Structure formats: C-alpha cells, structure tokens
Amino acid sequence: MALRFLNVLSLGFPFFTGILSLLQSHLLALNPSVFQQKLQESTPLWMKEQIERDLAPFRKELSQKFLDSLFTKEEFYLFRVQVKDGKLTVQKSISVEGHPVPAMVIPHLQQLHALKPLPDLDILFTAHDTFYPCQTKGPAWPIFIITKSKHDPGLILFPDWFALNDFEPDRAKILQGNDMYPWGCKINRLFFRGKDTGVHEDYARWKDYPRPRLVALSAKYPKLIDAKFNDLFYTPMLKKAKKEGWMGKFVSTKHFPRYRYLMDIDGNCAATPRFPLLLHSNSVILKSITDSIQWFYPKIKPYVHFIPVKEDLSDLLSQLEWAKNHHHECQIISQNARQLAEEVLSHEAIFLYLYRLLEEYSKRQQQYYLEL
Numbered sequence: 001m002a003l004r005f006l007n008v009l010s011l012g013f014p015f016f017t018g019i020l021s022l023l024q025s026h027l028l029a030l031n032p033s034v035f036q037q038k039l040q041e042s043t044p045l046w047m048k049e050q051i052e053r054d055l056a057p058f059r060k061e062l063s064q065k066f067l068d069s070l071f072t073k074e075e076f077y078l079f080r081v082q083v084k085d086g087k088l089t090v091q092k093s094i095s096v097e098g099h100p101v102p103a104m105v106i107p108h109l110q111q112l113h114a115l116k117p118l119p120d121l122d123i124l125f126t127a128h129d130t131f132y133p134c135q136t137k138g139p140a141w142p143i144f145i146i147t148k149s150k151h152d153p154g155l156i157l158f159p160d161w162f163a164l165n166d167f168e169p170d171r172a173k174i175l176q177g178n179d180m181y182p183w184g185c186k187i188n189r190l191f192f193r194g195k196d197t198g199v200h201e202d203y204a205r206w207k208d209y210p211r212p213r214l215v216a217l218s219a220k221y222p223k224l225i226d227a228k229f230n231d232l233f234y235t236p237m238l239k240k241a242k243k244e245g246w247m248g249k250f251v252s253t254k255h256f257p258r259y260r261y262l263m264d265i266d267g268n269c270a271a272t273p274r275f276p277l278l279l280h281s282n283s284v285i286l287k288s289i290t291d292s293i294q295w296f297y298p299k300i301k302p303y304v305h306f307i308p309v310k311e312d313l314s315d316l317l318s319q320l321e322w323a324k325n326h327h328h329e330c331q332i333i334s335q336n337a338r339q340l341a342e343e344v345l346s347h348e349a350i351f352l353y354l355y356r357l358l359e360e361y362s363k364r365q366q367q368y369y370l371e372l
Contacts (some may be wrong), residue, residue, distance in 0.1 A: 029166055032115055035348040039116060043356055046298045051353075051360050054156045057140040061154075062365040067122055070141065077101075077127040078143070081109055083118045101127035104161035108354075116355055119362040122369065130269035130292065131155065147269040149291045157295040158357060159350045162273035166347045170253045170277050177257035178282040183331055190286060190320055191259035192218075192227035193251045194274070196234055197267025206237055210265050210288060213313050215246040224320060227263060257281045260330070261323060264306070266290045270297075279305065279341040284330040286319060295353065296344050303329075305337045 060066060071078055071093060079102045080091040090106055105125060112118065125144045131152075140154030148155045196211050206212055211229075218227035228248030232238050241247050256262055262283045264275045270292040278285045285306040302308040307323055307330075309316050323330050343349065 029168075030111065030115075030347050030351060035115060035351055038348055038352045039355065043352075047353055047356060050157075050295065050298050051357050054357075055360060055364055057153050058142045058156075058364065060368050060371055061140055061142050062122075062361075062368045063371045064122060064369055065371070067124055067142070070124055070143070076124075076143065078124050079106075079127070080122070080124055081106070082122045083113065084120055086117055088113050088118065096127050099127050101161060105164065108164040108351075112351060112355060112358075115351075118355075118358055121358060121362040121365060123358070123361065125158075129160070129272070146272060147292050147294055150293045150297075151291055156357070156361070157293070159295055159354055160272050163276065163345065163350045164354075166350075167273050167276055167280070167345070170273065171280055173252060173254040174256060174277050174280045177254045178280075180254070181257040181282070183260075183282060183334070186260040186283065187226075187258055188260050188324070189223070190225045190227065190261040190263055191256065192225075192263040192265065193230050193248065194265075195267070196229055196232050196237070206234055210311060210313060211267060212237075212246075214263065214265055214316075215241075216244070217313065217316065219245050221317070224317070226259065253277060257283050259283060261286055261320065264288065266292055266311075270294045276341065276345050279337045279345065282334055282338065284323060284334045285337060286316070286323070288313065299340060299344050303333065305333065305340055307333065 067080070070076065071080055071091075074093055074095045076093075077095045077099065078093045079096050080093075082089050082091075088110060090102070092102060096102055102125075109118075123144055124142065128145065130147045131145065142154070142156060144156050144158045146158065146160035148157060192214060194211065196206070196209070207216065214225075214227045215229055218225040229241060229246055230248060230250045232241060232247075238247075256278070260283055262278050262281060262285050264278055264285050264287040266288060270290070272294060275285075275287065275294075276296075286309050287302075287306040288309045288311050289302075290311050300306065307319055309319050
C-alpha cells in the first residue's frame with residue numbers, strides 16, 4: 001500500500017509546548033476511583049463494537065516477527081510499547097527521537113498501567129496523525145493511530161494525545177465561554193478560525209479545498225458566516241488571502257461560544273482537538289462529513305449531536321438556513337452534544353476506552369504472537 005503521511009511536528013503546531021508543560025497536572029487530574037468504578041461496570045456496547053471492528057482484520061500481523069518488520073520502517077514514525085510480566089518498556093525509532101508525541105502518550109500508558117496493570121502486549125504507535133491510502137488494497141497494519149479513513153481495513157484507532165491530556169487547556173476555556181455566552185445571547189452567525197490544512201500537494205487547486213472554500217464563502221456572505229484564517233501553511237497564498245479579506249486575528253477558544261453556530265471542518269484529517277472541544281460548547285456544530293474518523297465517532301449522530309454538511313460545502317448555506325429556522329431543535333442538538341461529551345469524552349471514559357482496547361488487543365495477540 002502506497003501511503004502519504006502527515007507528521008504533526010513538521011507542521012509546527014504551537015500548542016505542543018503548552019501541552020507538554022501541562023502534562024503532569026493532567027496526569028493528576030484523572031480520578032482513580034471513578035476510573036476503577038467504570039472498570040467494574042459493563043463496557044458500553046458501542047465501545048465493544050468499535051474495538052472489535054478495529055481489531056478484526058489482524059491475525060498473523062500481530063506476531064512479533066511482523067511487528068519487528070514494521071518497526072524498521074522509519075517513515076512510519078513509530079514507537080513501540082511492550083508489557084511483559086508486568087514490566088512496561090518503550091522503544092523509539094530514530095525518526096521519533098525528539099518528537100513530542102511519544103512524550104504525550106507514554107506517561108499516560110504508564111499511569112494506566114499503575115492504576116490497572118496491563119496484560120502482556122506488544123504495540124506500535126505512530127506519531128503521524130493520519131495515513132493517506134493511495135490505493136485501496138494492501139496489508140492490514142496493526143499500528144495505533146489517532147485518525148484513519150472509515151474505509152481502511154487496517155490501522156487501530158486510539159484516543160489521541162489531546163484526549164489523553166483531557167483536551168486541556170482549551171476545554172476549560174470552552175466551558176468558561178459557555179458561562180460568558182448563554183444560548184440567548186449569541187451572535188447569529190457561523191464561526192470558524194484556523195489554518196488552511198487539508199491541501200494535499202495539489203496547491204494549484206488551493207482555493208477548491210474545503211477550508212479555503214469556507215473562508216471564501218464568508219467573504220461573500222459576511223452577515224451569515226465569520227470564517228477566517230489566522231495563519232497559512234501554504235504561505236504563497238498569503239498575499240492574496242490578505243487582499244481577499246480571508247485573514248483574521250487569532251480568537252481564543254474561550255470566545256468560540258459567542259457564536260450560535262460553530263463550524264467543524266476537517267483539515268488533513270478528522271479535526272482533533274477541534275471537534276471534541278466544540279462538543280463541549282453550548283453552541284450548535286455544523287460538521288463537514290468526510291471519510292476520516294476518530295475512535296469515538298460511532299457515538300455521534302447527525303441531527304442529534306451536530307448538523308451535517310457535505311464535504312464540498314455545497315449545502316452549507318441551506319443547512320445554515322435550516323438551523324436558523326429550527327432554533328429550538330438546534331438548542332436540543334447543542335444540549336445533546338454536551339451530554340455526549342460529558343459521557344464519552346470525560347478523562348475517565350477516555351482511559352476506560354484505552355484500557356479495554358489494550359485488553360482486547362492483548363487477547364487477540366496472544367494467539368499469534370510467536371507465529372513464524
């Protein structure tokens with residue numbers, strides 16, 4: 001399978017430094033008693049089914065021999081976590097030495113192991129946040145990743161490093177914004193701030209990609225949409241973007257709930273941590289529908305937790321009009337989204353998913369690990 005990758009470090013995300021500095025406090029934020037209680041309860045059905053779907057393709061690919069061969073592929077940006085007889089060890093490929101992602105994942109695995117000892121296992125994590133299949137057929141790779149295509153028969157989704165860090169510090173800012181901007185006091189426009197991620201190599205068609213298309217619609221319909229870039233990855237477009245009014249100042253997530261409608265639009269992959277953060281807000285989400293998914297996506301439903309929008313945004317204006325004409329329904333959708341966030345995206349629920357995933361992975365791996 002030929003693949004293209006996205007390496008988050010290469011994109012220069014500014015929040016990595018902040019997350020690393022806050023890591024220790026969020027390790028302490030997990031409530032051990034609540035987590036232990038969740039372990040004693042029945043595992044939610046959606047969780048069982050999602051884990052089974054992700055693990056179903058793998059048999060001999062879970063063998064030590066196969067994992068050894070994958071671990072040599074430097075372009076995969078892998079780090080390896082093994083548990084044997086209660087001892088957890090970590091190996092890093094050369095490509096992830098100095099990369100921030102292992103430092104944002106490994107401490108949580110160590111914390112989980114201390115709270116509830118993990119069974120024997122051998123796992124490969126990638127520091128990429130997605131792989132892009134360039135053809136539909138190929139081997140199933142048992143690599144833990146934070147997003148993937150829903151059509152990909154391989155790869156294993158796990159709660160991303162933002163989730164493991166409880167989406168802080170931005171989750172607290174969103175909740176503060178909820179108090180500052182109650183439902184009846186919101187600006188009646190669709191809001192977005194971000195970067196032009198999602199343009200893959202074909203920069204000649206930059207304006208045709210979803211995020212540039214969104215800000216162009218905002219410039220055309222400013223009374224309906226307030227969508228701007230606060231920075232560009234494809235800097236050759238910066239001059240034109242400024243001329244067209246597509247650039248705007250940075251807006252803290254604390255002020256996102258000022259707007260009644262919030263846009264979730266994928267960049268390079270399913271938008272994380274944007275979408276989980278918006279689920280915590282008291283605004284209603286308009287979400288573009290793509291093939292890219294995260295681990296909790298089986299729980300989200302259109303017109304229950306968000307208003308769906310086509311990937312090419314061809315129905316964005318009509319969906320926004322629907323929202324404006326269904327004020328009460330939108331308020332219910334917003335309430336449902338927050339309830340879902342509290343249920344599925346709490347720190348303890350995230351750790352429950354991670355533990356159940358590793359537990360089932362171990363059971364399956366033991367059947368094939370020593371195969372030649």
